[in-house]
Amino acid sequence: xxxxxxxxxxxxxxxxxxxxxxxxxxxxxxxxxxxxxxxxxxxxxxxxxxxxxxxxxxxxxxxxxxxxxxxxxxxxxxxxxxxxxxxxxxxxxxxxxxxxxxxxxxxxxxxxxxxxxxxxxxxxxxxxxxxxxxxxxxxxxxxxxxxxxxxxxxxxxxxxxxxxxxxxxxxxxxxxxxxxxxxxxxxxxxxxxxxxxxxxxxxxxxxxxxxxxxxxxxxxxxxxxxxxxxxxxxxxxxxxxxxxxxxxxxxxxxxxxxxxxxxxxxxxxxxxxxxxxxxxxxxxxxxxxxxxxxxxxxxxxxxxxxxxxxxxxxxxxxxxxxxxxxxxxxxxxxxxxxxxxxxxxxxxxx
Amino acid sequence: xxxxxxxxxxxxxxxxxxxxxxxxxxxxxxxxxxxxxxxxxxxxxxxxxxxxxxxxxxxxxxxxxxxxxxxxxxxxxxxxxxxxxxxxxxxxxxxxxxxxxxxxxxxxxxxxxxxxxxxxxxxxxxxxxxxxxxxxxxxxxxxxxxxxxxxxxxxxxxxxxxxxxxxxxxxxxxxxxxxxxxxxxxxxxxxxxxxxxxxxxxxxxxxxxxxxxxxxxxxxxxxxxxxxxxxxxxxxxxxxxxxxxxxxxxxxxxxxxxxxxxxxxxxxxxxxxxxxxxxxxxxxxxxxxxxxxxxxxxxxxxxxxxxxxxxxxxxxxxxxxxxxxxxxxxxxxxxxxxxxxxxxxxxxxxxxxxxxxxxxxxxxxxxxxxxxxxxxxxxxxxxxxxxxxxxxxxxxxxxxxxxxxxxxxxxxxxxxxxxxxxxxxxxxxxxxxxxxxxxxxxxxxxxxxxxxxxxxxxxxxxxxxxxxxxxxxxx
Numbered sequence: 001x002x003x004x005x006x007x008x009x010x011x012x013x014x015x016x017x018x019x020x021x022x023x024x025x026x027x028x029x030x031x032x033x034x035x036x037x038x039x040x041x042x043x044x045x046x047x048x049x050x051x052x053x054x055x056x057x058x059x060x061x062x063x064x065x066x067x068x069x070x071x072x073x074x075x076x077x078x079x080x081x082x083x084x085x086x087x088x089x090x091x092x093x094x095x096x097x098x099x100x101x102x103x104x105x106x107x108x109x110x111x112x113x114x115x116x117x118x119x120x121x122x123x124x125x126x127x128x129x130x131x132x133x134x135x136x137x138x139x140x141x142x143x144x145x146x147x148x149x150x151x152x153x154x155x156x157x158x159x160x161x162x163x164x165x166x167x168x169x170x171x172x173x174x175x176x177x178x179x180x181x182x183x184x185x186x187x188x189x190x191x192x193x194x195x196x197x198x199x200x201x202x203x204x205x206x207x208x209x210x211x212x213x214x215x216x217x218x219x220x221x222x223x224x225x226x227x228x229x230x231x232x233x234x235x236x237x238x239x240x241x242x243x244x245x246x247x248x249x250x251x252x253x254x255x256x257x258x259x260x261x262x263x264x265x266x267x268x269x270x271x272x273x274x275x276x277x278x279x280x281x282x283x284x285x286x287x288x289x290x291x292x293x294x295x296x297x298x299x300x301x302x303x304x305x306x307x308x309x310x311x312x313x314x315x316x317x318x319x320x321x322x323x324x325x326x327x328x329x330x331x332x333x334x335x336x337x338x339x340x341x342x343x344x345x346x347x348x349x350x
Numbered sequence: 351x352x353x354x355x356x357x358x359x360x361x362x363x364x365x366x367x368x369x370x371x372x373x374x375x376x377x378x379x380x381x382x383x384x385x386x387x388x389x390x391x392x393x394x395x396x397x398x399x400x401x402x403x404x405x406x407x408x409x410x411x412x413x414x415x416x417x418x419x420x421x422x423x424x425x426x427x428x429x430x431x432x433x434x435x436x437x438x439x440x441x442x443x444x445x446x447x448x449x450x451x452x453x454x455x456x457x458x459x460x461x462x463x464x465x466x467x468x469x470x471x472x473x474x475x476x477x478x479x480x481x482x483x484x485x486x487x488x489x490x491x492x493x494x495x496x497x498x499x500x501x502x503x504x505x506x507x508x509x510x511x512x513x514x515x516x517x518x519x520x521x522x523x524x525x526x527x528x529x530x531x532x533x534x535x536x537x538x539x540x541x542x543x544x545x546x547x548x549x550x551x552x553x554x555x556x557x558x559x560x561x562x563x564x565x566x567x568x569x570x571x572x573x574x575x576x577x578x579x580x581x582x583x584x585x586x587x588x589x590x591x592x593x594x595x596x597x598x599x600x601x602x603x604x605x606x607x608x609x610x611x612x613x614x615x616x617x618x619x620x621x622x623x624x625x626x627x628x629x630x631x632x633x634x635x636x637x638x639x640x641x642x643x644x645x646x647x648x649x650x651x652x653x654x655x656x657x658x659x660x661x662x663x664x665x666x667x668x669x670x671x672x673x674x675x676x677x678x679x680x681x682x683x684x685x686x687x688x689x690x691x692x693x694x695x696x697x698x699x700x701x702x703x704x705x706x707x708x709x710x711x712x713x714x715x716x717x718x719x720x721x722x723x724x725x726x727x728x729x730x731x732x733x734x735x736x737x738x739x740x741x742x743x744x745x746x747x748x749x750x751x752x753x754x755x756x757x758x759x760x761x762x763x764x765x766x767x768x769x770x771x772x773x774x775x776x777x778x779x780x781x782x783x784x785x786x787x788x789x790x791x792x793x794x795x796x797x798x799x800x801x802x803x804x805x806x807x808x809x810x811x812x813x814x815x816x817x818x819x820x821x822x823x824x825x
Contacts, residue, residue, distance in 0.1 A: 017664040025673065032677055166812065170804035172754055174761055175776065175797035178785050186788040194786055288668035292758060296780070306669075310676055311763045311781075319676055326669035334664070 003342055010338045014331040019093075021327045025320060026092045030085030035092060038317050042102035043075045096324055101317040107308055116321050120302065124325065126197065127301035130217065131290045134224035135333075142229045143275060146236025147268060153241055161233065168230025173289035177223040177296035184219060192219050195298035220297040224289055228282060235278035236271070243271045273345035280337045287330055302326070354742050357817060364813025370806035378620035389617055390768040394609065402459065402511075402591065403608030406784070407599040408791050417449045417596035425589045427578070436581040443574040443592040450567045452550035455516075455595030458576065461509040462588025463491045466500045470587070471579040474514070476549060479570025484527045484549065486520045487512060506588070515545045515595075524548055534563050603791035606782045611775065615795055618772040622803050625682070625756045625771075629690050630748030637695035638734070638741050641702025646710055646729050656703065659696035667693050671755065675764045682756075682766035690755050698744055705737050743814035750804035750811075757800050772796035 029035040050071050058064045073082075080088040095101065103114040109122045149158045185194040193199070193216050203212050243249065244267050252266045253259075294303030302322055309318035358364035386392060393399050402421060410418045427439035447453070458474060474487040489512070491504035504510075514520050521538040524545055528534040532553050541548070544565075550572070551565035574592050602612035644655040671689055678685045709715060710733075718728050759765055760773025761780070775796040779785065784792045 013660070014664065017661050020661050021665055021670065028674070028677055034677060166808055167801065167805060170750055170754070170801045170808055172757055172761075172797065172800060174758065174780075175800065178776070178780065178793055178797070181785050182788065182790060182793060186786065284667050287666045288758065291668055292761065295762070306672060307762060310672060314676065319673055323669045323673040326666055330666035331664070 006342060007339065011335060014335055018327055018331050022093055022096055022324060023089075025323055026089060026096060029316075029320065030089065030092065034316050035085050035088075036081065038102065038320075039079050039081045041317075043072065043079060043081065045103060046075060047072055096320060099321050099324070101321050104309075104318050105313060105315045107305060107315070107318065116317055119305070119318075120321055120325055123300065123302045123305055124329075126299065127290065127294065127303060127329075130220055130224070130294065130299060130301060131286070131329075131333075133217070134221045134228070134290070135286060137221065138225045138228045138232060139279060141225065142232030143236050145229070146233040146275075147240045147263075147271070149233070149237045150240035150244060150267075151263070153237075158237075162237075165230035165234035168227055171227050171230075172292070173223055173227045174292035174296050176227055177220065177293050180219050180223055181296070195296070197300055216297075216299075220293050220299055223293050223296075224286070227289055228286055231285075232278060232282060235282075236275050239274045239278070240267060240271045243267050246270075273341055276337060276341045276344060280334060280341070283330065283333055283337070287326060287333075291326075354739055354814065354817065358810055358813045361813040363809045367806050367809025367811075367813060370802065371810060374619060374623060374803060374806060377616065378623050381616050382620050385617055388768070390770050394614055394617070394770040395767055397607060400604075400608040400610070402457070402593045403604050403610065404454075404595055404599060405604060405606050405608050406787075406789055406792070407597060407604050408789075409601055409603040409612075410598040411601070412603070412791065413598050415449065415451075416598050417447070417451050417453050417594070419454075419596040419599040420445070420594045422574075422592040422594075423589060424591075427587075433579070436579065436585070437583060439578045439580065439587070441576040441578065441587075441590050443576075445572045445574060445592070445594055447550060447572050447594075448569045450569060452546040452567060453594045453596055454546070455593075456514040456546065456549070456574070457511060457593045457595070458487075458514060458574070459509050459511040459591040459593070460489075460491075460505055460587070460589075461591070462506045463504045463586070464501045464588075465491070465504075465580065465585040466502070466582040468581040469493055469502075469504075470581070470585055473577045473579070474512075475575050475577075477573040477575060478549075479568055479572065480552065482527075482531055484524065486514055486523050487517060488519070501584070516543075520545060528553075528563075536563060602795060603789075605775070605778060605792050606784070607778075611792060611795070614770050614775050615772065615799060617770055618775070618796065618799060619803075621682075621769050621771050622753050622756070622800070625687065626749035626753045626803070626807060629687050629694065629752035630745045632687070632691045633694035633748045633752075634698065634741055634745045636691060637698030637744075638702055638737070640695065641699035642706050642729050642733055642737070644699060645703035645706025646725065646733060652703070655699060659699045662693060663696040663700075665693070667755070668758065671759060672762060672764065675759055680759070680764050680766045682769055686756060686759060686766060687752075690752050694748055694752070698741075702737055702741075705740070706733055709733050709736055739817050743811065743817045746807055746811045746814060749807040753800065753804050753807075772800050 026035070029038070047068070051068060054064060054067050054071070058067055076082050080091050085092070099117045099120055101116045104116055104119055107119055108114045109118050111118075113119070145161065149155075149161060152158060181194045184192040195216075197216050198209070198212050199216075203209055249262060249266050252262050257266075290301075291303035291306055293299070294301045295307040298304060302325060305318060306322050309315040309322065358368055404419050407419055410416075422443045422445065424441050424443065428442040429440040431438040431440070460472065463470060469490040469492070472487075472489045473485065474489075475483055475485045477483045489510070491502075491510070494500070494502050518538065521541045524541055525536055525538045528536055528548065534553060547565050550568060552568045554564045554566050576590055578587055600610050600612050602610070602615055605611055605614075640655050640659075644652045671693065674689045675685055678689075680686060714732060715728055718732055723732075756765070756771065757773035757776075760771050761777050763777055763781070765771055765774045765777065767774070773796075776793065779789065779792045779796075
């Protein structure tokens with residue numbers, strides 16, 4: 001029961017974070033007048049349809065104009081544009097929460113829908129695919145290498161990888177991606193694709209399609225793993241090293257417990273929860289990395305959408321939606337890691 | 351402060367980091383002294399400045415045998431001769447050309463000509479290493495318009511530029527030169543596109559020739575001479591600029607707009623150091639004061655600060671950063687740095703609070719309190735110095751992530767364009783597809799500099815580990 005209470009508490013605090021971000025976004029939008037602009041563009045969109053409809057039944061132009069004005073006033077009242085933004089606040093929060101933000105300017109789904117909800121629904125799985133795969137890979141590699149290094153501190157491998165960890169912390173993932181494109185696409189004569197998710201045209205058949213996807217995902221995943229493994233490995237190494245020097249480990253060895261068992265039960269088991277904490281702390285960086293990596297590799301997920309939304313003719317509604325969805329994604333990933341932490345750490349279960 | 355420096359110097363990493371940092375600072379000071387402060391808008395983002403530069407050329411050291419692109423500028427004549435009416439002023443451009451290849455192009459630009467009676471006459475000729483001289487081009491600025499008063503100003507805003515490798519006048523002159531000097535008869539039309547090859551070469555001898563006229567390169571020093579005949583001594587010529595087009599440019603090459611990347615990269619040094627240092631100082635100040643207040647005052651203040659810290663700590667940075675910078679504009683000092691600071695302080699505030707909680711119960715604070723010191727005095731005169739060394743270490747931890755955050759924003763096209771940064775150079779490279787065309791000199795150096803700067807701070811931070819990690823210090 002205690003564990004459920006803890007989880008509930010964490011869930012509540014993460015929901016609070018999401019709500020606070022939401023309110024922050026809405027207040028900023030309202031206070032700077034962005035919200036008014038989004039709403040009036042939504043209304044103009046609807047008015048166009050209304051005009052067509054009314055034009056078929058009302059022939060007199062003056063009559064038509066009057067009817068249209070009336071219609072617009074009604075819509076403005078419906079969306080709350082006739083009230084100041086702070087009165088509209090709860091309504092706006094609800095709209096962002098359901099991603100009911102109208103239509104995107106230029107981006108559309110494969111089916112041609114410009115509704116932001118549809119666009120996000122199409123892109124979210126692609127982002128999740130890249131992000132989750134990379135997360136699992138660098139978690140496994142980082143922990144494995146880190147604990148391996150902790151068994152032989154000061155060795156040549158240990159020193160080399162420690163420097164790698166320091167450099168990889170300073171490595172922007174987007175620049176790493178650019179370098180990898182330069183090497184694997186330009187200098188190695190197109191060994192790996194420079195971007196995209198499928199070849200054009202995409203191959204037929206389920207397996208061929210999957211292999212094509214995997215082929216395109218190699219470089220972006222490699223980029224994410226490369227920049228994230230170093231810091232995690234370093235954290236895992238330091239923590240394992242600290243645990244290995246504690247008295248209970250010496251005692252276990254003195255009891256004559258085999259070395260392998262000591263490592264598994266007395267070192268790794270104790271080191272596991274703080275390593276997960278390290279992973280949690282690195283999560284913000286991973287999210288940022290996944291956004292820029294998608295941009296560099298033109299991976300058609302939400303990160304790339306961000307780039308499209310801020311460049312050229314900026315798309316405010318998309319930016320709001322993406323900011324919110326990323327906050328949700330972060331909260332969700334964090335919650336899953338918190339569960340992992342609770343499972344690993346027996347102390348919090350009291 | 352002194353003890354911190356001692357800790358840094360006691361380890362190899364620390365010394366390396368400090369040396370790197372000193373180097374970066376040195377370059378930054380040089381740039382701050384020698385570049386104008388409005389460099390971004392006046393030079394870097396001003397296409398007129400780069401009009402004469404070639405687009406996407408690699409640095410000169412990348413292709414040792416290739417002809418480098420060079421710009422020769424003269425504002426004063428090399429020689430002045432008096433004439434019966436007015437003067438003859440000679441502008442001489444020495445062009446060293448020790449290459450086995452002709453240049454890609456040769457052009458001359460006249461900026462501002464002011465005259466009082468008749469327009470001055472410009473005569474351009476090229477003297478070659480073999481002593482032969484070719485008259486290439488004659489030009490006079492437009493005559494006075496009816497009703498216009500002296501002095502007559504020409505080409506002040508739109509300089510007169512002539513491409514000596516393609517101008518029809520030059521073609522006719524070169525045709526005559528070949529006929530007179532070598533007895534070769536080539537019509538002006540046959541010379542199209544071959545002028546550079548002819549001017550910077552000599553015809554192969556008749557035995558070798560066999561077929562149509564061929565030319566071999568003639569390495570040596572060339573002199574481009576511009577004789578300006580003025581008819582009034584008060585007449586002025588602003589500047590003359592000769593440009594030899596080549597395959598390489600400068601120390602770091604150029605981008606697709608012909609900008610000298612060496613300049614942009616240099617300007618990035620002070621900007622990124624300022625971003626790193628300013629952000630970390632502000633974040634440390636904020637985090638430390640809130641942490642101390644939270645720990646010492648306790649109660650509702652503590653709760654408020656710690657809850658806010660928790661929330662901000664749980665916000666995914668980049669999406670919010672993009673959102674806020676997008677809404678409030680990308681002014682570096684008013685928006686980007688404050689927003690990064692806003693997302694940086696919580697971790698520090700939480701740790702400082704826990705340190706203060708211990709200190710608060712210590713004897714020093716108890717003694718202070720019994721002497722009647724105010725809370726603020728205790729917090730900032732007695733507690734602050736005790737957490738000081740830790741804060742200094744933390745200060746350096748903040749810098750690399752601030753530099754990386756700004757670079758990422760710039761890469762997304764949200765950078766402050768009044769201050770060009772390495773991130774902005776990379777953004778331009780990525781947007782124009784430099785990566786796919788293999789323009790490595792445009793893509794690799796800026797990123798490398800970002801990494802080096804961040805690593806410099808991190809090496810110093812690593813050497814401060816014993817201070818930053820109190821648990822390690824105790825053992």
